[in-house]
Amino acid sequence: MSDSPSLPSTAVAKPTHFLADIVASDQAAGRYEGQVVTRFPPEPNGYLHIGHAKAICTSFILGQSFGGRCHLRFDDTNPETESDEFVRSIQGDVRWLGFDWGEHLYFASDFFETMFELAIDLIERGLAYVDSQSGEEIRSNRGTVTQAGTHSPFRDRSVAENLELFHKMRAGDFANGAHVLRAKGDMAAANMKLRDPLLYRIRNTPHHRQGAKWCIYPMYDFAHPLEDALEGVTHSICTLEFENNRDIYDWVIDNVDQSRLKTQPKQYEFARLNIGYTVMSKRMLRQLVEKGHVAGWDDPRMPTIAGMRRRGIRPQAVRHFVERVGLAKANSQVDAELLDGSIRDDLNFEAPRVMCVTDPLSVEIRNLPEGQVEWLDASYWPHDVPKTGSRQVPFTRNLAIEREDFAEVPPKKWRRLSPGAEVRLRYGFFIRCEEVIKGPDGKIEKLICSYDPKTRGGDSADGRKVQGTLHWVSADKGVPCELRVYDRLFRVENPGADRDFLEDLNPENLRVTHGIIEPAAASSAGLEEQRFQFERQGYYWADPVDSSKDALVFNRIVGLKSSWSKPALKTPAKPKAQSKPKKQKVGKRPELSPELAAAAAALQALGAPKADAEILVSEATLAPWFTGAVAAGATPKTASSLVVNELRRAAGDTPLDALVCTPEQLAELCGLLDAGKISSKGGKAILAVLVEKGGSASALMAELGLEQISDPAVLRPMVEKVLADNQANVDAYRGGQKGLRGFFVGQAIRATGGKGDPKVLQALLTELLG
RNA sequence: UGGGGCGUCGUCAAGUGGUAAGACACCAGGUUUUGAUCCUGGCAUUCGCAGGUUCGAAUCCUGCCGCCCCAACCA
Numbered sequence: 001m002s003d004s005p006s007l008p009s010t011a012v013a014k015p016t017h018f019l020a021d022i023v024a025s026d027q028a029a030g031r032y033e034g035q036v037v038t039r040f041p042p043e044p045n046g047y048l049h050i051g052h053a054k055a056i057c058t059s060f061i062l063g064q065s066f067g068g069r070c071h072l073r074f075d076d077t078n079p080e081t082e083s084d085e086f087v088r089s090i091q092g093d094v095r096w097l098g099f100d101w102g103e104h105l106y107f108a109s110d111f112f113e114t115m116f117e118l119a120i121d122l123i124e125r126g127l128a129y130v131d132s133q134s135g136e137e138i139r140s141n142r143g144t145v146t147q148a149g150t151h152s153p154f155r156d157r158s159v160a161e162n163l164e165l166f167h168k169m170r171a172g173d174f175a176n177g178a179h180v181l182r183a184k185g186d187m188a189a190a191n192m193k194l195r196d197p198l199l200y201r202i203r204n205t206p207h208h209r210q211g212a213k214w215c216i217y218p219m220y221d222f223a224h225p226l227e228d229a230l231e232g233v234t235h236s237i238c239t240l241e242f243e244n245n246r247d248i249y250d251w252v253i254d255n256v257d258q259s260r261l262k263t264q265p266k267q268y269e270f271a272r273l274n275i276g277y278t279v280m281s282k283r284m285l286r287q288l289v290e291k292g293h294v295a296g297w298d299d300p301r302m303p304t305i306a307g308m309r310r311r312g313i314r315p316q317a318v319r320h321f322v323e324r325v326g327l328a329k330a331n332s333q334v335d336a337e338l339l340d341g342s343i344r345d346d347l348n349f350e351a352p353r354v355m356c357v358t359d360p361l362s363v364e365i366r367n368l369p370e371g372q373v374e375w376l377d378a379s380y381w382p383h384d385v386p387k388t389g390s391r392q393v394p395f396t397r398n399l400a401i402e403r404e405d406f407a408e409v410p411p412k413k414w415r416r417l418s419p420g421a422e423v424r425l426r427y428g429f430f431i432r433c434e435e436v437i438k439g440p441d442g443k444i445e446k447l448i449c450s451y452d453p454k455t456r457g458g459d460s461a462d463g464r465k466v467q468g469t470l471h472w473v474s475a476d477k478g479v480p481c482e483l484r485v486y487d488r489l490f491r492v493e494n495p496g497a498d499r500d501f502l503e504d505l506n507p508e509n510l511r512v513t514h515g516i517i518e519p520a521a522a523s524s525a526g527l528e529e530q531r532f533q534f535e536r537q538g539y540y541w542a543d544p545v546d547s548s549k550d551a552l553v554f555n556r557i558v559g560l561k562s563s564w565s566k567p568a569l570k571t572p573a574k575p576k577a578q579s580k581p582k583k584q585k586v587g588k589r590p591e592l593s594p595e596l597a598a599a600a601a602a603l604q605a606l607g608a609p610k611a612d613a614e615i616l617v618s619e620a621t622l623a624p625w626f627t628g629a630v631a632a633g634a635t636p637k638t639a640s641s642l643v644v645n646e647l648r649r650a651a652g653d654t655p656l657d658a659l660v661c662t663p664e665q666l667a668e669l670c671g672l673l674d675a676g677k678i679s680s681k682g683g684k685a686i687l688a689v690l691v692e693k694g695g696s697a698s699a700l701m702a703e704l705g706l707e708q709i710s711d712p713a714v715l716r717p718m719v720e721k722v723l724a725d726n727q728a729n730v731d732a733y734r735g736g737q738k739g740l741r742g743f744f745v746g747q748a749i750r751a752t753g754g755k756g757d758p759k760v761l762q763a764l765l766t767e768l769l770g
Numbered sequence: 771u772g773g774g775g776c777g778u779c780g781u782c783a784a785g786u787g788g789u790a791a792g793a794c795a796c797c798a799g800g801u802u803u804u805g806a807u808c809c810u811g812g813c814a815u816u817c818g819c820a821g822g823u824u825c826g827a828a829u830c831c832u833g834c835c836g837c838c839c840c841a842a843c844c845a
Contacts, residue, residue: 016784043845078844135843142841146772149841180843190773192841201843220845243774244840269775271838276781324793326783328776331838335781338794348807384801384808415805424803458803469803536804564805587819587834611822615832645823645831680824681787729789739789739815745826746788758788758825 014065017327019058019268023066023235032234032263036068039106039233040094041075041224044086044208046282047297048093048305050318050339054273057322059237060099071231072101076109077223079207087208089297093305097315108218108227109209114260115218115226116170119181119199121257123162128199129155130165131182138180141187142195148188149195155184169202172215176202183222183251193244194251197221221245225252225265232262239272240329273325274333277488277506278303279495293505294489300543300555301489301509311486312531312541312557317346336488343558347531347539352380352389354521355426355471356534356554358483358513360400362446362475365431368397373477376457378427391520395428398475400516402536405470406447408436415468417447424469426535430455471535479522481552484543485511485559517552525552536560592617599623607636612644621656622648628663634670642670646684650691661694669697679758682706710757712764715748718756719764722747733769744769 014020027034038059042048048056063070072094076082094101122128131138131152143149157165169179181200189195199222206212218226225248228236236249249267274280279288280303288294288302297304300311308318321342325334355378368374374395381387401417410418417423422432428451435448454461458469491506492498517525517534524530526542526549534540538559547553592600596617603613608626616623625647629639643666651659669686672678678686678701686700701707709715722744723730733740748761 041845045845075845081844138843139841144772144841147841177843192773195841198843203843217843219843224845240775241839242845245845246774271776324782326793328783330776330783332782335794338782341794344806353804382802382804382807413805426803428803466803468805471804533804533806536806538806560804560806562805589821589833609822611832618832641823641831649830680826684787684830732789737789741789742826743789749788760825762825 015058015061015327017270018329019062019235019237019270019327020065022268023062026234027066035232035234036063036066037071037232037234037263038063038068038237039071039073039228039231041073041227041238042090043075043078043081044083044090045078045081046086046286048090049280049285050275050303050305050308050321051273051280052093053097053305053318054322054325054327055237055239056094056097056099057319058270058327062235062237068234069104070099070101071104071106071233073106073227073231074108075220075224075227076107076207076209077217077220079203079205079210079217083208089306093309096305096309097318104231106227106231107209108223109207111223111227111230112210112214112218114230115223116216118226118256118260119218119222120163120166122183122199122255123166123181124159126159126184127255128162128181128183129157130162130169130179131155131196132165132179135177138198142192143187145192151187152182152196155196166200169200169216170214172204174202176204178202181216183248183255185248185251191244191247193221193248197248221248222252225249225267226256228265229253229256229261229263233265234263236265236267238267238269240269240331241272242267243269269329270327271329271331273322274331275303275339276333276336276493277490277495278336279490279501284496284501287502288489291502293502298545300484301486303489310544310555312539312555313343314346314350314531317343320346333494340558344539344561347533347557349385349387351531351533351539352387353382353533353535354380354391354518355393355473356481356483356515356517356521356532356537356540357400357402357471357473357478358485358515358534358537359403360473360475360516361403361406361444363399363401363431363472364446364448365397365399365451366434366448367450368395370397372397373474374428374456376427393427393518393520394474394477395425396474396476399425399472400475400478401425401447401470401472403444406433406444408444416470417468422466424455424458424466425451425472426469427458428456428472429453429458430460430466471537473516473518475516477519478516479519479552481515481517481522481525481554483513483515483540483554483556485513485538485556487511517554522552525554531557533560603627603640606630608640609637612640615644616640619656625656625663625666629667629670632664632667634667635674638670638674639667642666642673642683642687646687647691650684650687652691654691659691661690665690665694665697672697672701676708676710676757677701678706678708681754681758682708705753705755707755708757709752709755710760712760715752715756715760716764718751719748719761719768722751723768730769741765 023036040056040059060070074087131154133152141150165179166181180198182196182198185194185196187195198219200216200218202215203217204215207214246267253264289297294301298306298310300307321339324338375392376395377390378393380389405416407414407418417433419433419436422430424430430452431449433447433449436444437446439445487509488506489509490504492504495501495504521532526547531539531541539557540554543553543555592614599617600613603616604610616626625643626640630636673683686697689700729740744765749756
């Protein structure tokens with residue numbers, strides 16, 4: 001679009017999901033003059049969460065990758081819950097994710113005047129009326145899912161009266177709820193949303209952007225399509241629960257004054273994101289904050305964008321996660337592990353490795369004199385991260401190691417420290433534990449160790465091996481710090497499924513410890529959003545709110561994956577593959593009514609198989625095709641099969657009694673099929689043309705070149721060539737990979753230009769492949 | 771219950787009549803001064819179930835089963 005050069009469209013890879021298919025085909029068909037405009041339309045009444053991130057990424061990337069754009073629009077049509085605070089936080093969150101709406105920032109409220117005019121126009125054309133029923137009356141007169149609603153007694157008010165009332169509504173002459181504006185829909189519609197949907201309601205409440213200008217506000221179903229159309233949106237993407245609203249969306253677009261609309265957008269729905277062990281609903285998130293279960297909307301345990309940001313997750317990780325999750329229409333719940341994995345993948349190449357002991361146990365190096373400092377060079381990066389850089393780490397007499405890295409009685413396969421054992425201190429020396437000092441309560445207070453000066457850097461001169469490598473920090477030179485280790489917010493995968501969701505809260509979703517960090521890391525913590533990997537512990541960064549130079553506070557962003565856990569604490573793995581119940585009860589096929597049964601029997605008498613006959617009588621337009629074709633000489637079985645299995649699909653949206661072809665033409669096609677002149681595939685190709693244009697089946701066969709080749713002598717060399725050209729697959733097939741059969745059939749059919757008789761081809765293949 | 775959707779590996783998800791992609795998880799080996807990373811290999815004879823059509827069906831037809839959404843003056 002010429003007026004919007006703001007979004008670089010080249011950098012974004014094209015997605016491959018179903019919405020991308022729709023956009024691509026719209027562009028190919030030249031709809032919207034090839035333009036693609038999407039929008040992200042949050043209501044400013046809460047903070048954005050990771051579910052919104054999916055919607056944001058989807059809409060922005062879809063727009064950008066097809067050379068279009070994506071708008072940010074605030075759907076602020078309900079003044080009672082909305083505020084500027086949310087407008088600001090949402091903008092910040094979208095920007096943080098890396099998206100830019102350029103000049104295309106909109107507010108539904110900026111369109112209020114236009115919407116009002118459009119509503120007036122609807123009233124003038126008799127398509128909307130002012131209803132003065134109470135809310136309760138409106139509800140009860142709407143009917144139920146199985147019963148039609150009843151018309152409002154006010155439905156037939158004159159245009160003049162409607163106009164007058166609506167203007168008075170706007171003027172503030174009425175109390176909340178006194179009147180509403182409704183569209184004249186269909187009170188008997190199966191889709192409840194179409195039963196005279198509400199367009200406007202009275203709300204004597206000031207609006208966060210419009211002030212006291214309005215006291216009537218448009219409803220979502222009226223406002224949303226208009227916002228889209230007024231902005232020039234082409235593809236309006238939302239979540240599955242709006243599927244039922246699509247009909248009104250279209251109604252509004254179709255019935256409103258067309259000259260005011262920039263585009264005629266269409267709505268498409270995708271499945272919202274769900275993740276295990278957390279909640280995503282605004283209501284539940286608000287409760288967590290308001291009841292103090294978390295410290296705020298940006299608490300690092302929250303699935304909010306603000307929470308993730310404060311936790312230290314980078315937007316790149318979120319975007320990668322959304323990409324991995326995919327996009328479809330099936331309700332689903334993503335494994336929480338996928339998010340963690342995405343965060344680790346991102347940080348693995350971003351975070352320099354440093355050492356921090358999160359739960360210190362004192363170690364005294366007996367043979368290193370007090371005051372002596374061995375400075376050791378330590379790389380910031382492991383061998384497989386292509387980055388360079390290192391720092392000096394002090395090794396002194398008093399050290400700290402992780403309390404859980406020592407076991408007085410080591411379990412099997414223990415690769416850490418234990419009495420008498422030797423381990424390597426990373427980048428440092430080998431040490432051996434010689435003495436364990438306990439306090440009066442029996443708790444281990446200190447380990448007395450010796451170090452081997454000849455192992456400086458971590459390699460022994462004599463080639464002796466050590467059972468493991470531990471991270472450590474000099475207690476003399478290290479810096480104390482607070483560590484906040486976050487775990488899953490909830491202890492069950494589906495919070496609230498069996499009880500109040502608050503009872504499912506994980507009591508250990510935050511563990512605070514006091515540790516010690518090496519000096520080099522301490523001095524760069526908090527600088528330029530510095531993230532670290534604390535070796536063998538996880539990824540951390542300084543909390544942006546609570547950490548300071550004098551009092552370091554680190555958030556654990558995500559732990560490292562570990563294939564080791566203490567046997568006693570080993571978390572029970574997910575219940576292993578409880579394979580689904582293979583059998584399920586099969587339902588009964590409903591009985592045919594006596595009339596239909598008689599009709600079916602008559603068709604059976606004509607030669608139709610029983611199952612086909614029952615289907616043929618199920619729709620009035622179906623049976624004539626069968627009887628007509630049989631009357632024209634078609635074999636009953638072929639005719640019924642064609643009508644039942646193929647005709648309707650080939651007809652598409654065209655009613656069967658409006659097709660241009662005739663039962664006689666169908667009969668001719670049956671004859672070709674029966675005579676083996678064409679394959680079933682060729683028959684379908686002909687049928688597709690027949691329903692569109694009609695004509696002679698045999699003429700079409702000649703025209704389309706579909707006449708079947710059935711002579712084995714002609715086909716054999718072609719099949720032989722296919723096998724010769726695919727020797728590797730032949731070997732694999734003979735080696736037992738029988739699935740390749742389909743590959744050969746496909747190849748053989750292609751080799752014959754689609755004309756080879758599949759039956760003969762199959763026989764040849766059987767013979768030649770053995 | 772009427773209507774609208776959706777069922778493909780433990781979890782997501784491609785595939786629309788011709789070899790059941792890929793990712794995460796998992797398992798087994800290898801590298802490793804992080805029990806991490808990385809590398810290699812394995813991981814759906816079968817697509818909710820049952821019939822039918824077809825040389826050939828996850829894909830077409832019929833029926834059934836299961837889950838989600840809709841009866842706010844919320845969005």
